[in-house]
Amino acid sequence: MRKNVVAIIAVLVLVIWGTYDYTTKNSKQAETMNQQQNKADAEVGIKKGNKAPDFELLHLSGSPVKLSDFLGKKLILNFWATWCPPCRAEMPHMEKFYKDNEKDVVVLAVNLTNTEKKRSDVTAFVEDFALTFPIVMDAEGNKASMYQIFAYPTSYMIDSEGIIQEIFQGAINYDMMKKTMSKIN
Structure with missing residues (x-):
């Protein structure tokens, strides 16, 4: 029993x-x-939680690059100009972060080419700062308008599915990039 x-x-x-x-x-x-x-x-838009609007621009080398080419990877989408002091301060941090994390994170730098005195300034800037991440040229300013860029630099932190997770207006440093991107899938 x-x-x-x-x-x-x-x-x-x-x-x-x-x-x-x-x-x-x-x-x-x-x-x-x-x-x-x-x-x-997710709605396509430029706010947190939106799917980042896709676009295509020419790389410094002349080849076309689409934002959607980077789906599946975490991405820092950075809008900048050579004449912008905060952009100049931020670029060494971007380069170090990219080199330290290039297997996991892509940095796509959109130069606001329509605001530059001459295109050769961009090439000289890239060489001076020894930048190795992809740089595309917004020659007409259309993408800056699409993303409503009014502060330089502006960075969008985008997850591997293309969703905007964070937006920074103004320069960010290595630690901010590391902390933010570590929270994103």
Whole structure:
């Protein structure tokens, strides 16, 4: 009799544990699916939580580069100009961060070429600062308008699914980049 009671209690414990485990796993799966669906349904825009608007610009080398080329990677989208003192202060931090994290994070620097005196200033700047991350030219200022850039520099921190997670207006340093990008998938 005592063995039967112990067996019944053991079966009940297993049933309760199995039900709890099943319910917990299903709720976690549902939550993950909801988060993925929310990202897939994210509105295209320039605010946190929006899917970053895609664009295509020419790289310094002349080849076309699309923002969507970097889907699947975390991205710092940086708008800058050579004549901008905070941009100049920020670039060594960008380069160091890129070199330290290039397997996980891409830096895409959009030069506000329409604000430059001459295009050769950009090439000289890139050489002077020994920049190795991709640099594209916004020759018409259309992308700066699309992203409503009014402070130089401006950086958008974008997750691997193309969703804007953070926006910085003004120069940021290495530690800010590291802290922000470590929180992004």
